Amino acid sequence: MIDGTRRTRMRLTSALGLGLAAALALSACAAPESGPTTGTDGSSSLMLAADNGSPTFVKNFNPFVIEKRTASTIINEPLMVVNALDGKSTSFLQTGYTQPDAKTIVSDLREGVTWSDGEEFTAEDVVFTYNLLKEFPALDSTGVWSRLESVSAEGQKVTFTLQAEDSSAPIIVLAVPIVAEHLWADVEDPVTFTNEDPIGTGPYTLGDFNANQYKLEKNADYWQADKVAADELVLPAANSQLDVVNNGYDWAYAFMSDVEKTWVAADEGNQYWFPAGGTVAIAPNLTKAPYDDPNFRAGMSLALERDSIAENASEGTVGAAGQQGLLLPTQAEWLTDAIPDEGMVTQDTKAAEAAFAKAGYTVKGDKLVDADGKQATMTITTPNGWTDWLRAVQEIQKQYVAIGIDVKINQPQPAAYFQAVQNGDFDVAMTSFGGNGSVYQGYYNLLSSDFLQPIGTTTASNYQRYSNPEVDAMLTEFRTTVDEARQKELAGELQEVMYNDVPVISVYYAGLWGLVSDKSFTGWPDADNPYMTPTPYTSAALVVLTTITKADD
Numbered sequence: 001m002i003d004g005t006r007r008t009r010m011r012l013t014s015a016l017g018l019g020l021a022a023a024l025a026l027s028a029c030a031a032p033e034s035g036p037t038t039g040t041d042g043s044s045s046l047m048l049a050a051d052n053g054s055p056t057f058v059k060n061f062n063p064f065v066i067e068k069r070t071a072s073t074i075i076n077e078p079l080m081v082v083n084a085l086d087g088k089s090t091s092f093l094q095t096g097y098t099q100p101d102a103k104t105i106v107s108d109l110r111e112g113v114t115w116s117d118g119e120e121f122t123a124e125d126v127v128f129t130y131n132l133l134k135e136f137p138a139l140d141s142t143g144v145w146s147r148l149e150s151v152s153a154e155g156q157k158v159t160f161t162l163q164a165e166d167s168s169a170p171i172i173v174l175a176v177p178i179v180a181e182h183l184w185a186d187v188e189d190p191v192t193f194t195n196e197d198p199i200g201t202g203p204y205t206l207g208d209f210n211a212n213q214y215k216l217e218k219n220a221d222y223w224q225a226d227k228v229a230a231d232e233l234v235l236p237a238a239n240s241q242l243d244v245v246n247n248g249y250d251w252a253y254a255f256m257s258d259v260e261k262t263w264v265a266a267d268e269g270n271q272y273w274f275p276a277g278g279t280v281a282i283a284p285n286l287t288k289a290p291y292d293d294p295n296f297r298a299g300m301s302l303a304l305e306r307d308s309i310a311e312n313a314s315e316g317t318v319g320a321a322g323q324q325g326l327l328l329p330t331q332a333e334w335l336t337d338a339i340p341d342e343g344m345v346t347q348d349t350k351a352a353e354a355a356f357a358k359a360g361y362t363v364k365g366d367k368l369v370d371a372d373g374k375q376a377t378m379t380i381t382t383p384n385g386w387t388d389w390l391r392a393v394q395e396i397q398k399q400y401v402a403i404g405i406d407v408k409i410n411q412p413q414p415a416a417y418f419q420a421v422q423n424g425d426f427d428v429a430m431t432s433f434g435g436n437g438s439v440y441q442g443y444y445n446l447l448s449s450d451f452l453q454p455i456g457t458t459t460a461s462n463y464q465r466y467s468n469p470e471v472d473a474m475l476t477e478f479r480t481t482v483d484e485a486r487q488k489e490l491a492g493e494l495q496e497v498m499y500n501d502v503p504v505i506s507v508y509y510a511g512l513w514g515l516v517s518d519k520s521f522t523g524w525p526d527a528d529n530p531y532m533t534p535t536p537y538t539s540a541a542l543v544v545l546t547t548i549t550k551a552d553d
Helices: 005-011 123-135 241-246 259-266 294-302 306-314 349-358 387-402 414-423 439-447 469-480 484-501 540-545
Strands: 045-049 080-082 089-091 094-101 104-109 148-154 157-162 204-210 213-218 232-236 251-253 270-273 276-284 362-364 367-369 377-381 406-410 428-433 505-511 514-517
Touching (some): 080 540, 104 123, 123 157, 259 270, 276 294, 276 387, 294 349, 294 484, 294 505, 306 387, 349 362, 387 406, 387 428, 387 505, 414 428, 428 439, 439 484, 469 484
Parallel strands (some): 045 232
Antiparallel strands (some): 094 104, 204 213, 270 514, 276 428, 362 367
């Protein structure tokens, strides 16, 4: 099956901190029957499964709102795009940046760029965009003004002054889509503005639009137009498995069961790449007993056979995750030697029972019981409709039952699930973390007391309510130092915390489900050349669409 919630989860990550947003179902309206075409004049069309109607499209190209059409990230470029796999950046509206100290970022803007209406792109557009987010916080979905003190420009240099020393800030601050001051300055309410006639600096402009499909046309005046291979992008509203397999898509983002026999077998040139894009974990509520005991959490970790969970959840397309909190292999350079086996935890029933015993629980018959003989119970919360997570939870349930825990599964609708997780209304919850390209940010979102809220009060991250002053001090130093060697030492210390204190139990890697065809275009990112994530619904598409070439070139 195709998991239609995947694109929606990832699309909302920037707004919600982790990939746990409410899922939307794929629509069932018809997609065009014809695939990409190459005309006699050499023009070419590229079909994308990158946007989904609900069930049809609403014309909204406001690049700052969650309900935007995803192609707005192709029309409005940021200063740079970050590869979420390794944290490396590609410059767009800037030629580069420097960080002279941990409180200052200086961006050198690209010259010779024009808006698609012919107006010159200037530093004033950049300053205006950031101040727009400051004036209208609802547009600041990535929280740049939680870091920024001010933004100013002098010539082609834009200076971002931070509120505090923060060496990790560029990856977030410089990724904002830039809009034209001469158009947006007169918008009365930018929060509700739907920007139906978008003007950008990007490689494409909006073409034909209707409720079932829209097109983007190549921007002939784009500053690097010679790198744009496709003359037209086609985005249907319906992207079911049958649509993707039968209608000649060039690039799709979808988890597809038995991908070799479905997508790959459907047409010559069809390929897939499912890199690890985050870590799926179970988060115990640390305000509740027995989950407040690290020994009990260690037992939970040791009781799991992660390979079988990953196999059940993803049909073997992704692997088990280690308990070190890193995304491997892309973050392997950060691994510490202080924990065994690169943080991988092997299922060990005897070791699990020993850890549970330290927490006051022993096995009696087929039950794990406390000192009063009461069986350990657990309810695992996972969102309804997220089938891969459900398969994982069912396997986790089976493994915990085998060690004597009475496990129930709670499946609220996604919106109710997310509210419960944010408010701490759960025993154990399926969750995910990482996948933004920043080792620091992954640990910060997961472990920082900055997110600590009492039960019943919403928090944006650290749903398990972990708090450790020593860890907070590590995170503060990690954020403020620009010494790369020291950053790696601190990352190693945080890996030890993950491994020994078990604030969450990492289970398996979440895949990024990239499906491509090289019949018409080649040069897609893959395992041999992972220059960008295969995610057409994010600004990653800017990098991919300016890298691929026509197959006959």
